[in-house]
Amino acid sequence: MKQFRPAVVQLRGVTKTYRMGKDNVVNALQGVDLDIHEGEFVAIMGPSGSGKSTLMNVVGCLDVSDTGEYILAGENVGKLSDDQLAAIRNKHVGFVFQTFNLLPRLNAIENVELPLVYGGDRKGRRERAIGALEAVGLGDRVHHRPAELSGGQQQRVAIARALLNDPAMILADEPTGNLDSRSSAEILAIFQRLNDEGKTVIMVTHEPDVAEHCKRIVRMRDGIVARDELVPRQRNAEHELREMIAAAASHVLQMPAARAASGAE
Amino acid sequence: MKLYDAFRSALQSLIVNKLRSALTMLGVIIGVAAVIAMVAIGNGASQSVQTSVLALGSNLITITPGSQTQDALRGAGPPAQTLTLDDMTSLKEQLGPTIKAIEAEQQAGNWQIAANGTNWNSRVTGVTEDYPAVRDWSTQSGDFFSDSDLRVNAQVAVIGATTSQQLFGDGDAVGQTLQLRQVFGQRARIINFKVIGVLEPKGSTFGFSRDDQILVPATTAQHVLTGRTNVVSSIVIKANSSDDMDNVTADVQSVLLNRHRISNPENADFTVTNQNDTLAALQGITATFTLLLGAIGGISLLVGGIGIMNIMLVSVNERTREIGIRKAVGARRFDILTQFLIEAIALTGLGGILGILLGWGITQVVARIPQASNLLLVITVGTVAIAVGVSVAIGVVFGLYPAMRAARLHPIQALRYE
Numbered sequence: 251m252k253q254f255r256p257a258v259v260q261l262r263g264v265t266k267t268y269r270m271g272k273d274n275v276v277n278a279l280q281g282v283d284l285d286i287h288e289g290e291f292v293a294i295m296g297p298s299g300s301g302k303s304t305l306m307n308v309v310g311c312l313d314v315s316d317t318g319e320y321i322l323a324g325e326n327v328g329k330l331s332d333d334q335l336a337a338i339r340n341k342h343v344g345f346v347f348q349t350f351n352l353l354p355r356l357n358a359i360e361n362v363e364l365p366l367v368y369g370g371d372r373k374g375r376r377e378r379a380i381g382a383l384e385a386v387g388l389g390d391r392v393h394h395r396p397a398e399l400s401g402g403q404q405q406r407v408a409i410a411r412a413l414l415n416d417p418a419m420i421l422a423d424e425p426t427g428n429l430d431s432r433s434s435a436e437i438l439a440i441f442q443r444l445n446d447e448g449k450t451v452i453m454v455t456h457e458p459d460v461a462e463h464c465k466r467i468v469r470m471r472d473g474i475v476a477r478d479e480l481v482p483r484q485r486n487a488e489h490e491l492r493e494m495i496a497a498a499a500s501h502v503l504q505m506p507a508a509r510a511a512s513g514a515e
Numbered sequence: 516m517k518l519y520d521a522f523r524s525a526l527q528s529l530i531v532n533k534l535r536s537a538l539t540m541l542g543v544i545i546g547v548a549a550v551i552a553m554v555a556i557g558n559g560a561s562q563s564v565q566t567s568v569l570a571l572g573s574n575l576i577t578i579t580p581g582s583q584t585q586d587a588l589r590g591a592g593p594p595a596q597t598l599t600l601d602d603m604t605s606l607k608e609q610l611g612p613t614i615k616a617i618e619a620e621q622q623a624g625n626w627q628i629a630a631n632g633t634n635w636n637s638r639v640t641g642v643t644e645d646y647p648a649v650r651d652w653s654t655q656s657g658d659f660f661s662d663s664d665l666r667v668n669a670q671v672a673v674i675g676a677t678t679s680q681q682l683f684g685d686g687d688a689v690g691q692t693l694q695l696r697q698v699f700g701q702r703a704r705i706i707n708f709k710v711i712g713v714l715e716p717k718g719s720t721f722g723f724s725r726d727d728q729i730l731v732p733a734t735t736a737q738h739v740l741t742g743r744t745n746v747v748s749s750i751v752i753k754a755n756s757s758d759d760m761d762n763v764t765a766d767v768q769s770v771l772l773n774r775h776r777i778s779n780p781e782n783a784d785f786t787v788t789n790q791n792d793t794l795a796a797l798q799g800i801t802a803t804f805t806l807l808l809g810a811i812g813g814i815s816l817l818v819g820g821i822g823i824m825n826i827m828l829v830s831v832n833e834r835t836r837e838i839g840i841r842k843a844v845g846a847r848r849f850d851i852l853t854q855f856l857i858e859a860i861a862l863t864g865l866g867g868i869l870g871i872l873l874g875w876g877i878t879q880v881v882a883r884i885p886q887a888s889n890l891l892l893v894i895t896v897g898t899v900a901i902a903v904g905v906s907v908a909i910g911v912v913f914g915l916y917p918a919m920r921a922a923r924l925h926p927i928q929a930l931r932y933e
């Protein structure tokens with residue numbers, strides 16, 4: 251059924267080589283073929299150095315491949331200028347990074363507004379930013395600066411920023427890499443909700459637990475796609491989050507009882 | 516990116532780095548202030564030179580004895596006393612209505628003056644009756660002497676306002692008598708003069724007070740004070756207009772050459788100086804002076820500009836990651852370029868405005884220095900406009916390279932920058 255949806259991302263024989271000096275050549279991508287369709291939720295896994303981030307950068311038009319073909323939403327991206335790539339990033343791609351990459355001097359609203367600063371109207375910009383922040387559960391933190399937010403909150407600001415221009419896809423490179431399990435669950439729950447609403451999400455991760463929240467797992471090795479499989483049973487982050495909260499609450503409730511018990515001895 | 520956002524982000528980043536922005540701006544502030552103050556002082560000097568020259572009377576042609584040729588032998592000797600009152604009379608007759616007025620002067624040196632029980636010392640000059648017309652200088656009380664006074668070597672005097680103040684205080688000097696004294700060992704020469712007029716005050720020219728002097732009829736000076744009869748130290752002509760001066764100069768030349776029976780103008784025993792030429796020469800000097808001062812200011816401005824470039828390069832470097840983030844969310848090269856360029860221009864523009872204020876402050880301080888009291892310090896709208904324009908231009912010139920470096924950064928490399 252998926253096959254009948256249009257392919258958002260079409261990669262054919264994509265290669266990327268980094269040269270540092272004469273002899274030091276790294277073939278980060280060595281011929282990647284990959285199709286990702288609208289509405290998919292894909293995890294990209296693989297050992298360190300296998301080319302996951304490089305692939306994400308090419309898919310997100312932050313970088314261009316050396317050879318091969320990349321068609322994004324029907325458009326061949328290989329021949330575009332830097333500024334045209336910037337426009338595509340602005341309109342069609344929302345990035346979420348492992349290190350959040352928020353501007354430290356700007357507050358949450360100003361950070362989220364950023365894509366509209368470089369494309370779109372100033373009118374209604376602020377309202378949209380606040381709306382996006384509310385959608386990720388940060389309606390009460392809109393004036394905070396990144397330094398005044400927890401890691402999980404910062405990552406949610408980054409997601410709100412990625413969502414603002416209503417892009418075709420969300421690209422997340424190890425979005426939970428710097429977060430504890432609770433914050434990770436919150437981020438994954440947001441991604442799953444976005445995916446349920448029809449958004450394409452591509453996420454790099456090292457953790458199998460995290461990958462099992464996606465619908466499909468693409469495994470990379472040495473710059474190529476080694477395995478590509480569907481997730482048999484997609485885990486639900488929302489449920490897990492609720493269980494975590496319940497467990498934490500019962501833990502707190504048990505505390506006085508335990509203390510009372512130890513005091514009685 | 517809209518200009519609004521560019522300005523906002525530029526101002527934000529300047530405010531975040533307050534001290535750094537202020538120090539960087541200081542370079543531009545000092546540069547602009549230097550240019551403003553220096554040019555104002557230069558312009559002021561130029562104006563005061565001009566007013567000084569014109570205060571001697573306008574459209575003047577001065578004839579002095581002695582050659583203007585650069586002959587070393589002749590130049591070494593004392594100037595020949597070759598100009599006479601007859602020369603003046605002859606010029607007056609022959610030039611007729613082609614000139615406005617003419618007068619002759621004989622310097623009689625400094626004399627000790629006694630009047631009213633007070634002593635003073637003043638410069639005494641013998642002049643002819645048209646002195647007020649030539650010098651645009653009338654009396655504030657009493658009258659100037661007339662040609663009949665000259666004919667009879669009358670012992671009358673017209674004195675400057677300062678001289679009057681010194682000798683007679685606030686009282687009326689007209690009608691009073693003053694004594695010119697010269698002491699030779701045991702004997703003293705004492706000559707009485709009747710004050711018939713007091714000149715209007717005029718201030719000083721090139722440091723000489725023009726209000727402390729005594730004017731007597733030229734003939735009286737010749738016969739009674741100096742003994743050098745008929746000889747004058749200069750003849751001064753007032754032309755009808757500035758345009759007329761070259762013609763009059765030529766006429767004077769030919770009349771006097773004829774009278775002195777000199778066929779080759781190069782051997783002339785007198786020199787004709789045209790006030791226009793003097794003004795032009797002086798203006799040339801003050802223009803060079805202004806340019807020099809302006810150049811000194813310009814160099815400080817250049818140094819300020821280099822400071823801007825330096826700090827912008829540091830800023831671009833520090834904010835590499837920010838540039839990467841902005842590019843990742845869709846900033847184009849031009850967006851990044853304008854952001855940093857506007858930041859540089861905001862620095863220099865603000866520095867320029869503060870520099871103008873500082874420059875104005877400097878001129879106010881300079882104006883309070885007694886030696887510069889008659890220096891008119893002029894800050895023109897033009898100077899201000901140029902200063903603002905130049906500081907903005909410096910922002911563009913010195914901000915462009917750092918901004919271009921920022922704009923050219925590769926998004927991935929910028930994002931990975933530690």
Ligand SMILES: Nc1ncnc2c1ncn2[C@@H]1O[C@H](COP(=O)(O)OP(=O)(O)OP(=O)(O)O)[C@@H](O)[C@H]1O
Pocket residue numbers: 268269270276277278296297298299300301302303304305
């Ligand atoms: N800018 C670069 N210059 C040189 N080599 C690079 C550059 N970026 C990546 N590489 C190399 O390309 C290869 C793939 O890197 P990439 O970042 O895509 O790996 P990854 O799969 O994301 O690894 P990790 O899981 O550690 O993030 C690595 O060997 C890396 O050293």
Ligand SMILES: [Mg+2]
Pocket residue numbers: 302303304423
């Ligand atoms: Mg990586």
